[in-house]
Amino acid sequence: MFWAFAVVAVAILYLAVRYKKFQSWVEPVLTIAVALGLAVALLLWFTENRSVAPVPAPPADTIAPEEIELSDLQFAPGQPATSYRVTGTITNKSAVALQSFRLDITLADCPGEPCRSLGTDSALIIARVPPGQTQPFTTFAVFTGGDLVPVKAPRWSWSISDVRPLAR
Structure with a gap:
């Protein structure tokens, strides 16, 4: 579309240089051509923005x-004192290959009742595990709510969320 606008503009400029009588028409004709070009560009822009985006299909697996x-x-203490190295083994019991999941970990200090919650952390574990297989993993969890107070009797709880299958 832009090329058509450019051809018209070049033709008008050529005629203005070549024919003296046409020079009096150049300004109004160029103004109208620019206005029409802008109107067409705006029309195209608005229709592209209003097009309905296709709804992504949910993953089959x-x-x-x-x-x-x-x-x-x-859970092994790390550096700094509010950091812990988390190691373990993942077993994929599904019929689909695993790509990643989110491990939500909560740390509480329980030297007696009641326990004092020190914080939670969420780690993205990227582990491509085929169906029915196991794989070791390592990640780090940082608990900023501990205020650098030594943990006397840690109590861990965790959950798995945002499980994603391997895309084919």
Whole structure:
């Protein structure tokens, strides 16, 4: 579309240079051509913005959080003191290959009752695990609510969410 506008503008400029009588018409004709070009550009822009976006199809293969099993979880203190290294094994009990999941970890200090919550962290675990197989993983969790107070009796709780199958 732009090329047509450019051809018209060049033709008008050529005629203005070549024929003296046409020079008096150049300004109004160019003004009208520019106005029409802008109107067409705006019309195209508005119709493209209003087009309905296609609704993405839900993935055919899904994995429920219950189909992912974590075992041998170990929490080792790291540096800084509010950081912990989390290691364990992932078992994919689904019929679909696993790409990633989110591990939500909560730390509480329980030297007696009641427990004092120190915070939560959410780690994205990227582990491509085929169906029915296991794989070790390592991540880090940081708990900023601990105020650098030493943890006497840590109590861990975790959950799995946002499980994503491997795209084909």
